[in-house]
Amino acid sequence: MRTLNDFNFKNKKALIRVDFNVPLNDEFKVTDATRIEAAKPTIIKILEDGGSCVLMSHLGRPKGVQDEFSLKHIANKVEDIIGVETKFVSNCIGAEAEAAVANLEPGKLLILENLRFHTEETSGDRNFAEQLSKLGDIYVNDAFGTAHRAHASTTVVADFFPENKCFGLLLEQEIKSIEKVMTTGEKPVLAVLGGAKVSSKITIIENILDKIDHLIIGGGMTFTFIKALGGNIGNSLCEDDKMELALDILKQAEAKNVKVHIPTDAIIADAFSNDANTKICDISSIPDGWMGLDAGPETIKNFNNVVLNSKTILWNGPLGVFELDKFANGTIELGNSIAEATKSGTFSLVGGGDSVAAVKQFGFENKVSYVSTGGGAMLESLEGKTLPGIAAILK
Numbered sequence: 058m059r060t061l062n063d064f065n066f067k068n069k070k071a072l073i074r075v076d077f078n079v080p081l082n083d084e085f086k087v088t089d090a091t092r093i094e095a096a097k098p099t100i101i102k103i104l105e106d107g108g109s110c111v112l113m114s115h116l117g118r119p120k121g122v123q124d125e126f127s128l129k130h131i132a133n134k135v136e137d138i139i140g141v142e143t144k145f146v147s148n149c150i151g152a153e154a155e156a157a158v159a160n161l162e163p164g165k166l167l168i169l170e171n172l173r174f175h176t177e178e179t180s181g182d183r184n185f186a187e188q189l190s191k192l193g194d195i196y197v198n199d200a201f202g203t204a205h206r207a208h209a210s211t212t213v214v215a216d217f218f219p220e221n222k223c224f225g226l227l228l229e230q231e232i233k234s235i236e237k238v239m240t241t242g243e244k245p246v247l248a249v250l251g252g253a254k255v256s257s258k259i260t261i262i263e264n265i266l267d268k269i270d271h272l273i274i275g276g277g278m279t280f281t282f283i284k285a286l287g288g289n290i291g292n293s294l295c296e297d298d299k300m301e302l303a304l305d306i307l308k309q310a311e312a313k314n315v316k317v318h319i320p321t322d323a324i325i326a327d328a329f330s331n332d333a334n335t336k337i338c339d340i341s342s343i344p345d346g347w348m349g350l351d352a353g354p355e356t357i358k359n360f361n362n363v364v365l366n367s368k369t370i371l372w373n374g375p376l377g378v379f380e381l382d383k384f385a386n387g388t389i390e391l392g393n394s395i396a397e398a399t400k401s402g403t404f405s406l407v408g409g410g411d412s413v414a415a416v417k418q419f420g421f422e423n424k425v426s427y428v429s430t431g432g433g434a435m436l437e438s439l440e441g442k443t444l445p446g447i448a449a450i451l452k
């Protein structure tokens with residue numbers, strides 16, 4: 058696996074695919090610079106070697122050239138965060154871009170205009186990728202968030218750098234974190250899968266059953282399992298057409314010696330609202346008109362034990378409707394347990410959509426080992442798929 062530290066960038070121009078798809082407010086100011094910060098170590102290493110960086114990214118989903126999606130809006134923020142002069146060029150290919158690259162001095166940054174102003178980016182056009190390839194000596198992919206897309210800048214362009222291509226430090230860390238859960242992690246390995254639906258997690262569950270020792274199932278997903286097992290779930294979320302699948306997962310887990318932990322109680326509510334009436338209820342005896350919206354106290358205690366006895370933890374999906382204060386407790390308590398385990402040496406990876414949002418919202422970001430920067434890319438990795446952006450560097 059070729060990574061950034063396998064290269065010396067002295068007097069070289071690095072063409073880096075970053076993920077600067079950051080949120081902007083009405084005045085086109087960056088409101089969350091996490092993704093720019095995440096690319097900083099890679100950029101700094103190249104600059105310290107004595108090289109320069111040509112940064113390419115997409116921003117949003119423009120239809121053709123649309124000023125609101127221009128990467129010019131973020132150039133100042135990049136300059137602030139990296140602390141070196143940052144130029145911007147208003148096209149990502151062609152004579153203007155090539156001239157800007159030719160004039161780029163060591164120690165400086167150049168941001169190319171939004172790749173998706175050209176439809177050839179997302180279609181993975183070879184000619185467009187070849188034009189991009191003229192803008193650097195070494196290709197670096199540091200964009201995990203788009204590594205599951207076979208786009209020109211994430212995948213096809215790598216073909217034009219047969220020897221001179223590598224992963225950036227961020228992408229390297231993402232790959233290693235997933236490997237820790239899937240192959241190299243210390244046992245017992247625990248996966249906590251919460252969230253709304255069984256259907257969106259099924260491929261992950263089936264793929265990871267071979268790699269884990271314990272599986273915690275939580276969140277709305279729980280109730281499809283409970284109903285399949287003969288329990289009363291009232292008006293809780295349920296996918297009736299996935300009940301057989303749920304039973305099959307439990308059978309597969311047993312055959313593979315994976316211990317499955319399902320909630321035993323829930324906080325139930327008479328409405329999907331912060332103003333609802335609530336009570337604690339056995340998970341299999343939820344009355345009609347009520348729905349389970351969070352993990353109950355006994356469940357939290359049980360899950361805490363499992364977490365504290367694990368050496369490697371993957372967490373994907375909340376244990377309840379954490380967006381409503383009244384039903385956030387289960388997810389917060391799980392976060393506390395994982396933070397405590399991490400403090401005593403357990404490796405913990407949080408990834409995929411809503412769990413990342415929850416971890417940030419409740420301030421666990423620096424209390425777990427790693428928070429993935431890629432939603433879809435993370436989920437596809439856990440499903441066992443080889444991401445095209447990763448394969449292109451390994452090729």
Ligand code: AMP
Binds near residue numbers: 275
């Ligand atoms: P996912 O994207 O599949 O990880 O699902 C995340 C969503 O699941 C969040 O928006 C939660 O509010 C929701 N969720 C978690 N627990 C429940 C539950 N018991 N009932 C309904 N929705 C839930």
